[in-house]
Amino acid sequence: MKCQSCGAEINTDQAMEARGQTVCEDCYIDMAAKPKTCDPWAVYSAKNLEKTGTGPDLTQNQSAIVDYLKKNGPTPPEKLAGDMGLTMDEFEREMAPLRHMEKVRAQLQEGEKVICLW
Ligand SMILES: [Zn+2]
Numbered sequence: 001m002k003c004q005s006c007g008a009e010i011n012t013d014q015a016m017e018a019r020g021q022t023v024c025e026d027c028y029i030d031m032a033a034k035p036k037t038c039d040p041w042a043v044y045s046a047k048n049l050e051k052t053g054t055g056p057d058l059t060q061n062q063s064a065i066v067d068y069l070k071k072n073g074p075t076p077p078e079k080l081a082g083d084m085g086l087t088m089d090e091f092e093r094e095m096a097p098l099r100h101m102e103k104v105r106a107q108l109q110e111g112e113k114v115i116c117l118w
Contacts, residue, residue, distance in 0.1 A: 005023045005024070018031040061086065062097065065115075069104060074115065077115050
Protein backbone atom coordinates (compact mmCIF):
# COMPACT_ATOMS: atom_id res chain seq x y z
CA MET A 1 0.00 0.00 0.00
CA LYS A 2 0.98 3.63 -0.28
CA CYS A 3 1.30 6.39 2.27
CA GLN A 4 -1.50 8.84 1.54
CA SER A 5 0.68 11.77 2.50
CA CYS A 6 4.05 11.26 0.78
CA GLY A 7 3.19 8.32 -1.50
CA ALA A 8 5.94 6.08 -0.13
CA GLU A 9 5.43 2.34 -0.39
CA ILE A 10 4.67 0.95 3.05
CA ASN A 11 3.88 -2.46 4.44
CA THR A 12 0.47 -2.87 5.97
CA ASP A 13 2.02 -3.41 9.40
CA GLN A 14 3.90 -0.11 9.12
CA ALA A 15 0.81 1.88 8.20
CA MET A 16 -0.37 4.41 10.75
CA GLU A 17 -3.66 6.24 11.06
CA ALA A 18 -3.34 10.00 11.29
CA ARG A 19 -6.05 12.55 10.72
CA GLY A 20 -8.15 9.98 8.86
CA GLN A 21 -5.31 9.12 6.46
CA THR A 22 -3.23 5.99 6.21
CA VAL A 23 0.35 7.18 6.34
CA CYS A 24 3.88 5.92 6.89
CA GLU A 25 5.56 6.28 10.23
CA ASP A 26 7.50 9.32 9.07
CA CYS A 27 4.43 11.22 7.97
CA TYR A 28 2.69 10.18 11.15
CA ILE A 29 5.48 11.79 13.15
CA ASP A 30 5.34 14.84 10.93
CA MET A 31 1.62 15.14 11.62
CA ALA A 32 1.81 14.45 15.32
CA ALA A 33 2.62 17.15 17.83
CA LYS A 34 4.97 14.79 19.63
CA PRO A 35 6.93 11.75 18.55
CA LYS A 36 5.07 8.51 18.23
CA THR A 37 5.50 6.21 21.16
CA CYS A 38 6.41 2.77 19.98
CA ASP A 39 4.39 -0.30 20.66
CA PRO A 40 5.13 -0.78 24.39
CA TRP A 41 5.54 -4.52 24.00
CA ALA A 42 8.08 -4.14 21.19
CA VAL A 43 10.02 -1.62 23.24
CA TYR A 44 9.87 -3.87 26.26
CA SER A 45 11.11 -6.88 24.29
CA ALA A 46 13.91 -4.95 22.65
CA LYS A 47 15.04 -3.54 25.99
CA ASN A 48 14.81 -6.90 27.63
CA LEU A 49 16.83 -8.58 24.93
CA GLU A 50 19.44 -5.90 25.15
CA LYS A 51 19.74 -6.25 28.92
CA THR A 52 20.35 -9.98 28.78
CA GLY A 53 22.88 -9.51 26.01
CA THR A 54 21.11 -11.83 23.62
CA GLY A 55 19.57 -9.06 21.56
CA PRO A 56 20.52 -8.43 17.98
CA ASP A 57 23.74 -6.45 17.61
CA LEU A 58 23.57 -3.18 15.75
CA THR A 59 24.43 -3.43 12.09
CA GLN A 60 27.35 -1.40 10.84
CA ASN A 61 24.98 1.22 9.48
CA GLN A 62 23.08 1.38 12.75
CA SER A 63 26.26 1.89 14.77
CA ALA A 64 27.32 4.52 12.28
CA ILE A 65 24.01 6.35 12.68
CA VAL A 66 24.40 6.38 16.48
CA ASP A 67 28.00 7.59 16.18
CA TYR A 68 26.98 10.26 13.70
CA LEU A 69 24.32 11.57 16.08
CA LYS A 70 26.76 11.58 18.98
CA LYS A 71 29.11 13.76 16.94
CA ASN A 72 26.63 15.98 15.14
CA GLY A 73 23.57 16.16 17.39
CA PRO A 74 19.99 16.19 16.08
CA THR A 75 19.98 15.93 12.29
CA PRO A 76 17.18 16.01 9.70
CA PRO A 77 16.64 12.47 8.33
CA GLU A 78 17.36 13.46 4.71
CA LYS A 79 20.73 14.94 5.63
CA LEU A 80 21.59 12.03 7.88
CA ALA A 81 20.74 9.48 5.18
CA GLY A 82 22.67 11.50 2.60
CA ASP A 83 25.76 11.79 4.78
CA MET A 84 25.59 8.07 5.50
CA GLY A 85 25.32 7.31 1.78
CA LEU A 86 21.96 5.59 2.27
CA THR A 87 18.74 5.94 0.32
CA MET A 88 15.75 6.97 2.43
CA ASP A 89 14.45 3.39 2.09
CA GLU A 90 17.67 1.90 3.41
CA PHE A 91 17.82 4.55 6.08
CA GLU A 92 14.29 3.79 7.30
CA ARG A 93 15.12 0.10 7.47
CA GLU A 94 18.08 0.86 9.74
CA MET A 95 16.06 3.33 11.80
CA ALA A 96 13.16 1.06 12.75
CA PRO A 97 15.15 -1.28 15.03
CA LEU A 98 17.08 1.66 16.46
CA ARG A 99 13.81 3.29 17.44
CA HIS A 100 12.58 0.12 19.05
CA MET A 101 15.81 -0.31 20.98
CA GLU A 102 15.39 3.30 22.14
CA LYS A 103 18.74 4.30 20.66
CA VAL A 104 17.39 7.09 18.50
CA ARG A 105 14.09 8.83 17.91
CA ALA A 106 12.48 11.38 15.69
CA GLN A 107 11.62 14.72 17.18
CA LEU A 108 10.15 18.00 16.11
CA GLN A 109 12.60 20.84 16.54
CA GLU A 110 11.31 24.30 15.65
CA GLY A 111 8.77 22.65 13.39
CA GLU A 112 11.37 20.52 11.60
CA LYS A 113 11.73 16.80 11.96
CA VAL A 114 15.12 15.71 13.23
CA ILE A 115 16.63 12.42 14.32
CA CYS A 116 18.33 12.50 17.70
CA LEU A 117 19.70 10.16 20.31
CA TRP A 118 17.12 8.83 22.74
ZN1 LIG B 1 4.59 9.15 4.20
